[in-house]
Amino acid sequence: MIHRNAPLTPTGRLRLARCVVDDGWPLRRAAERFQVSHTTATRWAQRYRRHGAAGMSDRSSRPRRSPHRTPALVEERVLRIRREHQIGPLRLAARADVAASTAHRILQRHHMPRLASCDRATGEPVRRYERSRPGELVHIDVKKLGRIPDGGGHKALGREAGRKNKSGTGYAFLHTALDDHSRLAYTENLPDEKAPTCAGFLARATAWFAAQGVTVERVLTDNAWSYSKNTWRQTCRDLGISPRWTRPWRPQTNGKVERFHRTLLDEWAYQQPYTSEAERQAAFPNWLDWYNYHRPHTGISGHTPASRVTNLSGQHT
Numbered sequence: 001m002i003h004r005n006a007p008l009t010p011t012g013r014l015r016l017a018r019c020v021v022d023d024g025w026p027l028r029r030a031a032e033r034f035q036v037s038h039t040t041a042t043r044w045a046q047r048y049r050r051h052g053a054a055g056m057s058d059r060s061s062r063p064r065r066s067p068h069r070t071p072a073l074v075e076e077r078v079l080r081i082r083r084e085h086q087i088g089p090l091r092l093a094a095r096a097d098v099a100a101s102t103a104h105r106i107l108q109r110h111h112m113p114r115l116a117s118c119d120r121a122t123g124e125p126v127r128r129y130e131r132s133r134p135g136e137l138v139h140i141d142v143k144k145l146g147r148i149p150d151g152g153g154h155k156a157l158g159r160e161a162g163r164k165n166k167s168g169t170g171y172a173f174l175h176t177a178l179d180d181h182s183r184l185a186y187t188e189n190l191p192d193e194k195a196p197t198c199a200g201f202l203a204r205a206t207a208w209f210a211a212q213g214v215t216v217e218r219v220l221t222d223n224a225w226s227y228s229k230n231t232w233r234q235t236c237r238d239l240g241i242s243p244r245w246t247r248p249w250r251p252q253t254n255g256k257v258e259r260f261h262r263t264l265l266d267e268w269a270y271q272q273p274y275t276s277e278a279e280r281q282a283a284f285p286n287w288l289d290w291y292n293y294h295r296p297h298t299g300i301s302g303h304t305p306a307s308r309v310t311n312l313s314g315q316h317t
Contacts, residue, residue, distance in 0.1 A: 003058060007036050008044070013056040016041060017048030070102055078106045086123050088115055130181060134309050135214040137180040137244075139257035140202065140221045142193045145172045145269060147277040172277070173197075174264070177205035178257040179214060182308035183297050185260055187288060189281060198226040199235040206239050212309055220244045222254055259299075263291070 002009060008016065016034045019025040020041065025033075031041040047055035078096045081087070085095075089107065093100040113125045131137045147169040175198065176187045186208045190197050206216050219236065221227040223245050236243040246253035268287040274280040296302040 006058070007040065008034065010056040013044045014048070014053055017044045017056070020045040021048050070098065070106060074098060075106050075110070078103055079110060079112070082107065082112060083123060086115060086118070132181065134179050134182045134184070135209065135216050137218045137220055138205070138209070138216050139176075139178045139180060139254050140198075140205070140219050140227075141176055141254055141257040141261065142198075142224075143174040143176065143261040143264070144193075145174055145265075147172050148274050148280055150276045169277070172281075174261070175201040175205075176257055176260060176264075177202070177209070177219075178260050179209070179305070179309075180220075180256060182214075183256065183260070183300060183305040184209075184212065184214070184292055184309055185288065185305065187264070187284075189284070193224070193226055195226040195229040195231040199231045202232070202235055202241075203239065206241065214309060216241055218242045218244055220246065220254055222246050222251065223248055256299075267291075 012034060016030055016036070019030045019033070020027060027041050027045065028038055030045075031038045034041070044056065074096065078092055078098065081092055081095050085091075087095075089100045089103040092098075092103040092107075096103065098106075117125055149169045173190050173193050174187055175190050175193070176185060178185045186205045188201055188204065190201060202219065209216050216239070219241055221232075221243070226232065227243075227245065233243060251258060264287075268284060269280065274283075291305070293304060293306045295304060297305060300308060
């Protein structure tokens, strides 16, 4: 890679060096011709004499020896603690008796990934994937959300008053189907997460995606009781969909819809202090429309989910 402030490319360096070495130009004349300093012209001419055209590339600025580098035993201890306890440079520094900056350099030197990029259970780097076309895989999950009592909960009234006003409100069950490729989402607020309810949601979600020009081929769910019953399997067969399940205790496999639910909570459910559940639910259609059609999605390079579905009506409104 060429240094960003380099006045010459390797080709320009070679031309300068050949003018001096092969054609006998004076160094000052060559320097003036190529708009560089006299010392720069001297350096590239000498490199050409010693190494030929191969010497025109940039060299590493790394020193041949680093007498003050952290000893190998200390580096091994830092790496071992990192693998065993999955902690960052600041806590590593306290355990390994080194500076936090030293622990950070050791991790970088050995290409250790950031903790945010690792699986918490195994410590291995998270392997991200994305299906190549809409409908190839749809993630389905349910988010259980406490209902807001009439008059408002603790966000609107404060902790003490909100605690007195929350009895008997129950829960809302947000069923979501999210396309793996486009991140296009379909969500319904349903009274429970029983097998017939989940199967009915799948049928309606499949019809909704079909109206957007997306044919659902596979669905991925966790191993909840409702998704393992014959009701779910039979509905999948009737719709021509292949069901898939995550491995036990591995919610990361269904991480795209899990992340959608976190976005949903941050940007809609808890975005403002609603005074009732009806008020919050009334705001949901507008939020979902904004998510699908207008909100830049960081997981797909800032594009909107709708922009990844060919000829989806309304994507430019």
